[in-house]
Amino acid sequence: NKPAQAAKAVVEAAAEKISDVVTPDVPGAPGSAPPPLEEPTKPHDPLPPKKEQGAPETRTPTGAETGAPTTANGQQGAYLTTSQGARLRDTDHSLKAGPRGPILLQDHHFREKITHFDHERIPERVVHARGAGAHGVFTGYGTAEDVTRAGFLAKGKETPVFVRFSTVLGSRGSADTVRDTRGFATKFYTDEGTFDLVGNNMPVFFIQDAIKFPDIIHAAKPHPDREIPQAQSAHDTFWDFVSLHTEAQHHTIWNMSDRGIPRSYRTMEGFGVHTFRLVNAAGGTVLVKFHWKPKLGVHSLTWEEAQLLGGLDPDFHRRDLYDAIEAGAHPEWELGIQVFPDTPEETFAGIDLLDPTKIVPEELAPVQPIGKMVLNRTPTNFFAETEQVAFHLGHLVPGIDVTNDPLFQGRLFSYVDTQLTRLGGPNFSQLPINRPHAPVNDMLRDGFHQDAVHGGVAPYRPNSLDGGNPFPAGDAEHAFVDVPVTVAEAPKVRANPASFDDHYSQVRLFWLSMSPVEKEHIIRAYTFELGKCYHQAIKERQLRALANIDPVLCAEVATGLGLPAPEPTLPLTDVTPSPALSQVGREWPGDGRTVGIVVDADGDLDGLGTLRRAVFAAGMVPLLIAAHGGMVGDLPVQRTFATGRSVEVDALLLAGAPAPAPDALVARDAKAGSPQATPVDPRVLLMVQECWRHAKAIGAWGAGARVLEQAGVAGSAGVVTADSGADTFTAVQQLMALHRVWDRFPASVS
Ligand code: HDE
Numbered sequence: 189n190k191p192a193q194a195a196k197a198v199v200e201a202a203a204e205k206i207s208d209v210v211t212p213d214v215p216g217a218p219g220s221a222p223p224p225l226e227e228p229t230k231p232h233d234p235l236p237p238k239k240e241q242g243a244p245e246t247r248t249p250t251g252a253e254t255g256a257p258t259t260a261n262g263q264q265g266a267y268l269t270t271s272q273g274a275r276l277r278d279t280d281h282s283l284k285a286g287p288r289g290p291i292l293l294q295d296h297h298f299r300e301k302i303t304h305f306d307h308e309r310i311p312e313r314v315v316h317a318r319g320a321g322a323h324g325v326f327t328g329y330g331t332a333e334d335v336t337r338a339g340f341l342a343k344g345k346e347t348p349v350f351v352r353f354s355t356v357l358g359s360r361g362s363a364d365t366v367r368d369t370r371g372f373a374t375k376f377y378t379d380e381g382t383f384d385l386v387g388n389n390m391p392v393f394f395i396q397d398a399i400k401f402p403d404i405i406h407a408a409k410p411h412p413d414r415e416i417p418q419a420q421s422a423h424d425t426f427w428d429f430v431s432l433h434t435e436a437q438h439h440t441i442w443n444m445s446d447r448g449i450p451r452s453y454r455t456m457e458g459f460g461v462h463t464f465r466l467v468n469a470a471g472g473t474v475l476v477k478f479h480w481k482p483k484l485g486v487h488s489l490t491w492e493e494a495q496l497l498g499g500l501d502p503d504f505h506r507r508d509l510y511d512a513i514e515a516g517a518h519p520e521w522e523l524g525i526q527v528f529p530d531t532p533e534e535t536f537a538g539i540d541l542l543d544p545t546k547i548v549p550e551e552l553a554p555v556q557p558i559g560k561m562v563l564n565r566t567p568t569n570f571f572a573e574t575e576q577v578a579f580h581l582g583h584l585v586p587g588i589d590v591t592n593d594p595l596f597q598g599r600l601f602s603y604v605d606t607q608l609t610r611l612g613g614p615n616f617s618q619l620p621i622n623r624p625h626a627p628v629n630d631m632l633r634d635g636f637h638q639d640a641v642h643g644g645v646a647p648y649r650p651n652s653l654d655g656g657n658p659f660p661a662g663d664a665e666h667a668f669v670d671v672p673v674t675v676a677e678a679p680k681v682r683a684n685p686a687s688f689d690d691h692y693s694q695v696r697l698f699w700l701s702m703s704p705v706e707k708e709h710i711i712r713a714y715t716f717e718l719g720k721c722y723h724q725a726i727k728e729r730q731l732r733a734l735a736n737i738d739p740v741l742c743a744e745v746a747t748g749l750g751l752p753a754p755e756p757t758l759p760l761t762d763v764t765p766s767p768a769l770s771q772v773g774r775e776w777p778g779d780g781r782t783v784g785i786v787v788d789a790d791g792d793l794d795g796l797g798t799l800r801r802a803v804f805a806a807g808m809v810p811l812l813i814a815a816h817g818g819m820v821g822d823l824p825v826q827r828t829f830a831t832g833r834s835v836e837v838d839a840l841l842l843a844g845a846p847a848p849a850p851d852a853l854v855a856r857d858a859k860a861g862s863p864q865a866t867p868v869d870p871r872v873l874l875m876v877q878e879c880w881r882h883a884k885a886i887g888a889w890g891a892g893a894r895v896l897e898q899a900g901v902a903g904s905a906g907v908v909t910a911d912s913g914a915d916t917f918t919a920v921q922q923l924m925a926l927h928r929v930w931d932r933f934p935a936s937v938s
Pocket residue numbers: 313314315316319352353354370371372373386387388393397398399401459460461462577578579594595596598599602603604606607
């Protein structure tokens with residue numbers, strides 16, 4: 189069976205790659221890094237860049253054609269130079285008036301080095317400061333050809349992309365796993381110009397009009413006096429705003445749901461949020477909403493995992509994304525659209541398509557796949573690419589146009605404006621990561637950081653001196669033509685349409701679409717966050733908002749806060765739940781998921797190699813965890829009981845029952861916790877108990893079964909035992925397809 193053999197070879201090759209990534213440096217261990225280089229004393233060839241990285245795409249009308257290097261490479265030559273290329277003899281000592289004397293002002297090398305360093309930082313993004321990026325490829329399916337003439341959506345057309353995922357509230361150095369909305373911004377470098385789809389992992393927004401953006405962000409960012417809390421909405425000013433400004437309630441319930449704590453960037457949906465207008469070759473238009481659907485499904489952390497990770501691995505999502513890509517487990521999403529007729533009312537099934545606090549349930553308008561995105565390359569340099577990438581909603585291509593959603597309209601102003609401060613001037617499109625791959629022929633000139641050396645004398649139109657160039661393009665040359673939408677004659681007002689006044693029906697729809705476990709998590713999230721508020725009046729006001737969403741939700745949160753549950757002030761809307769909103773109840777592929785394997789170096793290691801291969805063959809990553817570093821048999825230990833923690837794995841396998849370390853304290857604690865004759869290392873018991881609490885699949889065989897007994901989890905839901913490692917893994921794999929052992933969560937609401 190040739191195809192099966194070929195597939196096996198691919199899996200095994202990928203397996204080797206995966207092991208390279210997750211194996212720490214164990215000198216001499218198979219798959220580990222080469223032995224450390226000798227102390228460098230003389231020039232030698234630089235190390236090649238990592239395979240997955242390569243140089244960033246920097247194609248530009250000036251440069252690529254001439255064959256000249258289009259990007260500055262760091263540390264590529266043997267000898268140190270100044271920024272002007274003069275070779276230097278010493279960069280370790282400043283020029284002084286004698287070894288004990290003051291530094292001389294004439295030390296141009298010192299001044300250049302320190303001045304440059306002094307200016308290394310740029311302002312972080314005012315929102316979405318914390319992020320991680322990756323390169324990839326988008327392939328069109330051709331299924332959108334009837335509704336749009338955008339060339340990159342044509343069947344089989346491949347377009348390079350750069351994606352930046354982010355949290356909204358935290359500073360650049362904040363933790364990844366906080367409860368927050370996630371940004372999902374994609375730059376498509378199409379042949380017809382760059383298209384930026386700047387979305388979030390939630391389909392609705394806090395406000396309906398862009399003029400309120402400074403208000404919601406000022407309320408959600410840390411308090412201005414103490415600058416705490418960092419990257420959190422669990423504080424008074426946030427809840428003060430959303431309880432007073434009830435159009436925010438829909439987005440808020442999404443944040444309080446499991447969507448606010450994604451398991452991974454790879455397991456997030458993405459949404460364009462606004463309604464867009466597509467134009468086809470004949471000039472016909474439709475309204476659409478964009479959706480990204482992750483191949484791995486939509487998965488979340490538990491709240492305790494998210495909190496633990498904030499301390500144990502604040503870079504969890506970043507690391508997860510890079511590790512997966514470099515391991516060959518390339519994350520994938522399908523791009524889809526919900527399509528609506530472009531009617532003058534701009535509504536669908538009674539839902540105002542210009543209101544960014546509303547969704548259109550997928551049951552009413554299915555998401556139709558139009559292309560696929562694979563992320564396959566990590567950035568070479570974080571600052572040059574991820575930090576300097578500049579998205580803008582006005583980066584549109586022929587075939588995709590805007591609508592009058594007042595949030596969309598305001599964003600069309602904000603994104604270029606913010607880059608002027610952040611990237612220091614109007615020429616940020618010339619930075620390598622922002623350069624279009626389509627030929628650029630604009631009449632924009634000069635300004636700070638002008639990289640281009642423009643020829644010609646006539647950057648104006650009309651002209652005769654540059655042969656009349658550049659000429660406007662027509663339809664035949666694929667010009668971007670604004671859709672001539674009729675604007676109704678109306679008085680100039682500061683007002684919203686009346687339909688924007690419904691702030692509760694869709695919040696109720698979301699709540700009623702959740703499974704009992706998800707509802708329980710939402711209740712706990714509200715209770716936690718409101719419990720962190722100091723002001724009683726704010727808690728009471730938010731409870732009044734919850735009463736208008738659902739009496740059960742309100743009563744449960746009120747009980748948690750120790751406050752009376754208020755009565756609703758508005759009639760509860762009769763809504764039809766949308767099962768597509770729930771994350772529970774479906775099966776998903778396990779690609780790139782991590783399976784921890786606790787091994788005991790002194791125990792029975794038979795079958796460990798077979799088990800590891802089975803995990804690789806399932807497209808997952810095995811992580812060997814043992815008492816100390818080094819080798820277990822012929823396999824390298826990847827985490828020790830000191831460096832590993834349950835939150836890093838999606839499932840846990842126990843191949844042994846490691847005894848406590850010969851350390852008086854540890855042994856004493858172990859004995860105190862478990863009276864058995866042969867105690868198990870308490871760090872392993874903690875790992876098992878945490879995995880159990882976080883509803884992860886747990887499997888054991890042989891001596892491993894003893895760990896289950898001592899951890900007090902034997903025989904409970906999602907805890908399996910079998911005769912061999914491979915059989916145990918097969919059972920665990922089935923449980924992992926459902927993401928978690930949902931039965932383990934107590935659910936007090938139905
Ligand atoms: Fe943004 N937003 N935003 N936003 N946004 C920015 O632009 C803004 C909104 C989103 O990885 C800023 O370059 C206004 C909705 C993402 O670089 C800024 C309004 C959605 C990112 C800005 C919104 C988003 C940003 C800050 C209300 C989801 C990160 C830095 C009208 C559809 C992009 C920057 C990246 C970033 C303004 C609302 C998504 C200040 C005024 C709705 C993913 O321009």
